[in-house]
Amino acid sequence: MNTQILKKHIKFLLTFLTFSLSFTSFGQPPLCDTCHYDVEVKYNPKIHETITKFKKADTAEYTPCGTGVLIKKNISFIHGLGGSANSWAKQAVWTEQNYQSAVTNVNYDAKLQTSFHYICDELIEEQIEDGSDDVTDDYPNRCKLNDFAIAHSQGGIAARYLDWQWDDNQNGNFGTREFYGLVTFGTPHAGADIAITKTQHNAFIGQIASSIFLEKPYGIVYDFTSSPVGAFLGLSGADVIDKIDDAIVNTLAPLSTGSLHTPTLDEMKPNSPTMDSINNHHSRLRKVAFYGIEEEPECWRVISGITDTASEDYPIWGATRDDHFQGKMEKARAAHEGEVFYLQWDLRGLFPLGNKRKEKESELKHRKDAVSFLNNANSQWRYLIGAYHKDSMETKSINKYTVKWDEKYGWLGKWYSQERAFYSYDEAQSHYNMIPHSVYKWRNGSINTTQETRQVQKYFPNDGVVLERSQRAYPGVGGRVDKLEGDNHFQERNSPEAERVMKRLYLGGPFGYYDPFFATPEL
Amino acid sequence: MIKFIISLMLAANLVGCKPNEWPPLTNPPVAQSPSIWKKSLEKSGLTSTPHFYKGNIIFGHPAKETNNYLVYCLNAETGDSIWETRIITPFEFDPFAGQMSLLYEDKLILSTSKRMFILNVGNGEILWNYTDPNNYGGVCIIDNYIYIADGVLRETSTMYRFDINTGTKEELFTISHGINEPGKDFTPFLMMPVKWMHQNGDEILVLQNRSYGYDKIGPDGMNGYSKMDLMAYNLSADSLLWYRYEVDNFSSGARPAIDGNKVYFYGDRHAYCINPLNGETKWKYFIGNGPEDDFNTANILIVNDKLIVKPDNDAMHAVNKETGERIWLNENTASMPGLLTVRNDTIWFSSGGVLAIDANTGKTLIDQYKASEGSWIFPVAFHPTNGHIYTSDATSFYCLDPKYMK
Numbered sequence: 001m002n003t004q005i006l007k008k009h010i011k012f013l014l015t016f017l018t019f020s021l022s023f024t025s026f027g028q029p030p031l032c033d034t035c036h037y038d039v040e041v042k043y044n045p046k047i048h049e050t051i052t053k054f055k056k057a058d059t060a061e062y063t064p065c066g067t068g069v070l071i072k073k074n075i076s077f078i079h080g081l082g083g084s085a086n087s088w089a090k091q092a093v094w095t096e097q098n099y100q101s102a103v104t105n106v107n108y109d110a111k112l113q114t115s116f117h118y119i120c121d122e123l124i125e126e127q128i129e130d131g132s133d134d135v136t137d138d139y140p141n142r143c144k145l146n147d148f149a150i151a152h153s154q155g156g157i158a159a160r161y162l163d164w165q166w167d168d169n170q171n172g173n174f175g176t177r178e179f180y181g182l183v184t185f186g187t188p189h190a191g192a193d194i195a196i197t198k199t200q201h202n203a204f205i206g207q208i209a210s211s212i213f214l215e216k217p218y219g220i221v222y223d224f225t226s227s228p229v230g231a232f233l234g235l236s237g238a239d240v241i242d243k244i245d246d247a248i249v250n251t252l253a254p255l256s257t258g259s260l261h262t263p264t265l266d267e268m269k270p271n272s273p274t275m276d277s278i279n280n281h282h283s284r285l286r287k288v289a290f291y292g293i294e295e296e297p298e299c300w301r302v303i304s305g306i307t308d309t310a311s312e313d314y315p316i317w318g319a320t321r322d323d324h325f326q327g328k329m330e331k332a333r334a335a336h337e338g339e340v341f342y343l344q345w346d347l348r349g350l351f352p353l354g355n356k357r358k359e360k361e362s363e364l365k366h367r368k369d370a371v372s373f374l375n376n377a378n379s380q381w382r383y384l385i386g387a388y389h390k391d392s393m394e395t396k397s398i399n400k401y402t403v404k405w406d407e408k409y410g411w412l413g414k415w416y417s418q419e420r421a422f423y424s425y426d427e428a429q430s431h432y433n434m435i436p437h438s439v440y441k442w443r444n445g446s447i448n449t450t451q452e453t454r455q456v457q458k459y460f461p462n463d464g465v466v467l468e469r470s471q472r473a474y475p476g477v478g479g480r481v482d483k484l485e486g487d488n489h490f491q492e493r494n495s496p497e498a499e500r501v502m503k504r505l506y507l508g509g510p511f512g513y514y515d516p517f518f519a520t521p522e523l
Numbered sequence: 524m525i526k527f528i529i530s531l532m533l534a535a536n537l538v539g540c541k542p543n544e545w546p547p548l549t550n551p552p553v554a555q556s557p558s559i560w561k562k563s564l565e566k567s568g569l570t571s572t573p574h575f576y577k578g579n580i581i582f583g584h585p586a587k588e589t590n591n592y593l594v595y596c597l598n599a600e601t602g603d604s605i606w607e608t609r610i611i612t613p614f615e616f617d618p619f620a621g622q623m624s625l626l627y628e629d630k631l632i633l634s635t636s637k638r639m640f641i642l643n644v645g646n647g648e649i650l651w652n653y654t655d656p657n658n659y660g661g662v663c664i665i666d667n668y669i670y671i672a673d674g675v676l677r678e679t680s681t682m683y684r685f686d687i688n689t690g691t692k693e694e695l696f697t698i699s700h701g702i703n704e705p706g707k708d709f710t711p712f713l714m715m716p717v718k719w720m721h722q723n724g725d726e727i728l729v730l731q732n733r734s735y736g737y738d739k740i741g742p743d744g745m746n747g748y749s750k751m752d753l754m755a756y757n758l759s760a761d762s763l764l765w766y767r768y769e770v771d772n773f774s775s776g777a778r779p780a781i782d783g784n785k786v787y788f789y790g791d792r793h794a795y796c797i798n799p800l801n802g803e804t805k806w807k808y809f810i811g812n813g814p815e816d817d818f819n820t821a822n823i824l825i826v827n828d829k830l831i832v833k834p835d836n837d838a839m840h841a842v843n844k845e846t847g848e849r850i851w852l853n854e855n856t857a858s859m860p861g862l863l864t865v866r867n868d869t870i871w872f873s874s875g876g877v878l879a880i881d882a883n884t885g886k887t888l889i890d891q892y893k894a895s896e897g898s899w900i901f902p903v904a905f906h907p908t909n910g911h912i913y914t915s916d917a918t919s920f921y922c923l924d925p926k927y928m929k
Contacts (some may be wrong), residue, residue: 061746064737066675098615318567321896332779479814481835481858483877496917513819516735521658522637523614
């Protein structure tokens, strides 16, 4: 009887501790005290402000086809870094099947990206020219002045580079102009802050891996396959590493590893010579810049798109928010927290001794590090992409929810006053709901709301990879609100939001959502 | 003796730990789910504007098969299916835009810029359909007629109307590109009209010719010249009543709103109140000269004595519809709102979540509520009595109780 009661007490205690740990870890305001990845970024806000300040488009944009002429347009689709012909394939087919337009789906190999000059000169321009020529062969009298390109991420920079070369550069085989308008999705027009911190990304990805995969100091891997984490992942430890390594090499690496040769990423740094050149170029293109804004935790959502289902693997316009990876990481953290509790318990006793003790101490440290990393991972990701910057602080009033209650641990026990603070009402209420299940007796429970004023790091909205302000900073596009709400960097070219804005783009003049230049009638 | 007392205390304490003797628990505040019911849809896609009709809720959504579109009629209380109609077209049919799905008496009109289907709302039967040889810009209903206006080769724009019962098409008037035309040598785009009754009994259509000079340099120095011409056409006399050239430049394509002898338009950073008798501006309201102070997405809404002015940015204004004076301004509503709807002095729309704004005070009542991680970008319909609302997240259709939406 007594043993059962003691077990029950321990069970309650564990439940309570687990919940306390998880809530304290989630309840943090956006201030990352333990982030390691802040770097000296020479951030120049003026470049964003001057670019986005002007409402109207640049002067002397290309004059579109006039009245009474045959407008048979060619729309070129250009993918981003790490992408392929698959990136826009479904959207290109959909466009051709439903609208009065031909399409050219550009494909360039990420491994050949030695520079923007090279990929535009040798890879992209030729494909666009061939595509346009094919349409002209079928419609010799067509007016080409309404041809335009649709580009995602780095593809937008490549298209702008090509536009610049067509206008200004005789040093290369760039041919003659083949498009007169450009629509970008998630393109870092003012540069990609993530490019500045690329040498930090290996460590970040490495910590993700080690958070779900523990390696003993002497090279033997802890067997996670039978653990809750392994079961949730449905993978062996080695498979996990393989999968993440695969993701790093094929997709995330071009954005996030300094060890790979990614000169185009260097060229996309804010204020780099390439970015300065294309931003100072007096472009006459017609322009629209769609921008995605993802919600917290954007880090896991972006990595979900890389490690699980890619945007292009969803049906057309069906790329939904993917919380798969987030779920994995939360379960990994919960498993680590539980193990930390038991390891600490073990190490309080006399046993184990010797090497066994050292091994347990090592595991305890590793698991504590993993918990710490996982608790702050999204904040650290925000530093990496520039969404937080150590010099950008703002004063904010934050609601603080204090759960107060009295509790006692036995019939003759004393009443103790307890309180716990949260920065989310939902979390406060969940904690409140847990109290009766965690203590012998309780009374006087309440949730009080107060306001705290504190300095927090200013948060710059983003799509998980590129800041909103950079996605919008296409010179001459003005301050238009062309938002893809809730879309992350990879999702934003195949989501319901992308479908909505693409259809509105093609509707063009009559509805007037966008420049009539882009109007493309339905078949 | 001391040992005995301690033992007794411990024993009593342990007895107190029996689960069945725990003190009764107080009831902590438990949030109730706002989701009354939800219907999963066949595929992720854009949902049309939902409509409430005699206890049922009606909306359209793409079917899983290519170029198939499903129109659903569900019991508004339970979500049970009443009828379902499949529309099959040679190309994609997706009437997603807010003002392209209309309910008029017992008929549902679903339209894209190319095709239109008219259904009997009682049983889902397709009564008639229409495919335009060109493309048209919008659709609206006045009395028993469906109006559209096409654009042909950037040279002409013609207003047509259809008898909603028979589908009979009637050509009304054309505005052409030409120096001697009222809009001069600009490409005309006739927008959807509102009807005003002249004091002599004539039926007048008041509308915008949203014209564009493809080969012209606009007042801002850029190639391409947008201008908002306003006009009134006397349907009874089959003649132009008045035409105002270039009231403004960039403008919204939203259908105007009418209230008595006032018609409201959105121009470049201004909301206009126009006298339908002669086209004179009664007042105009300036929304600001910020880079995002444009009108593109929201419709024009009148709530009691207020004109609701919602630009593409985060602001929402309410102005006195008689004088144009500001009543309130809420600078923190979501941008790119799509269709605004109103019920019981509350303005509803979606933009990454469902928002509700008190039309009397401008206070945000519900701020971007989401019942899922889906795309909350579609308009909101209402139950007339129990207060429930209906909308979609692109993959499911929801009935929600606003009482529990935070």
